[in-house]
Amino acid sequence: MxxxxxxxxxxxxxxxxxxxxxxxxxxxxxxxxxxxxxxxxxxxxxxxxxxxxxxxxxxxxxxxxxxxxxxxxxxxxxxxxxxxxxxxxxxxxxxxxxxxxxxxxxxxxxxxxxxxxxxxxxxxxxxDDDPMSPEEAHEAQLLKDKLMHRLLALTADSVEIQATLNSDTWIQKPVDAFSFELFSLLQTDPDIMQNLLEMRSPLARMKTALDLLSEVPAQL
Structure with missing residues (x-):
């Protein structure tokens, strides 16, 4: 080994x-x-x-x-x-x-x-993920903020999910961790989920997640 x-x-x-x-x-x-x-x-x-x-x-x-x-x-x-x-x-x-x-x-x-x-x-x-450049890290943080707002809007009827997203833990979560853990809330086709798991970029995962949130098949 x-x-x-x-x-x-x-x-x-x-x-x-x-x-x-x-x-x-x-x-x-x-x-x-x-x-x-x-x-x-x-x-x-x-x-x-x-x-x-x-x-x-x-x-x-x-x-x-x-x-x-x-x-x-x-x-x-x-x-x-x-x-x-x-x-x-x-x-x-x-x-x-x-x-x-x-x-x-x-x-x-x-x-x-x-x-x-x-x-x-x-x-x-x-x-592990590939390292991000400073520019990519900045873009990833902006994308995290967009995803948080989108998730909050889509889960307005769920007290539990709203409490989770508004917690300090989620607000302060680093983008790399966020780009994985958001899929505990967002579910879609398992083959798409597997493709997301295999991505080695938080930015790529979050871009795909934002696309999924604009589609009907994605479920929260």
Whole structure:
């Protein structure tokens, strides 16, 4: 494993694109993924939540809850760029299901699969944004202000989102963090979200977000 590589466990979920700076809640019931969660918590291994490239194996059909809790479901090939972070267990139910969250903090490129069963582990390389020039940084700050005003206008009926956007935390959030975390509020097609995740420029992400906010399919 290279000096910059690290091992991460991978949880591929269709249509789920996770961004750095966000918390991802999960209800885990498959045996292999319950084992994965236990391993990540015991060892501190980062857990990646990611979109998928394709389905490798279909899930069994017409299962009862008991059968689903004791068998693995569909298997997917993950996308190559993912976001990972610390896995936290909140509750284990009597039937073994787990309520967890993942504090996502870093993008990774999946380089080499080192374990396939019972769950996937990859050697992965951290992926960071490219540096911005002073001019780009200034433009990004102006774009952040435009996005904040647009988001406030579109969410006028949501007390919770308005409180979030008007908080000091969001007002003072650096543009690089803002350009990721705004997608906890703005949802659109998962392939578009994956493309946004793969961008290495806060300015490019925010320009795309502003375009999305002018289109009907984008949902808050």
């Amino acid at each position: 290279g000096a910059d590589m690290t091992e991460i466990a991978v949880f591929p979920i269709p249509q789920c694109v996770a961004f750095p700076g966000t918390h991802f809640p999960l209800h885990v019931f498959e045996p292999r993924y319950r084992t994965m969660v236990e391993h990540c918590i015991e060892t501190g291994l980062p857990l990646a939540i990611c979109h998928v490239e394709k389905q490798v194996r279909e899930a069994p059909k017409d299962q009862t809850l008991s059968e689903a809790l004791n068998s693995n479901q569909a298997t997917y090939r993950p996308v190559q760029l993912v976001t990972a972070g610390e896995c936290r267990l909140h509750e284990t139910l009597q039937d073994g299901r787990m309520m967890i969250s993942v504090a996502l903090d870093q993008r990774y490129r999946l380089d080499r699969e080192v374990q396939a069963l019972p769950f996937m582990i990859f050697d992965a390389t951290p992926v």
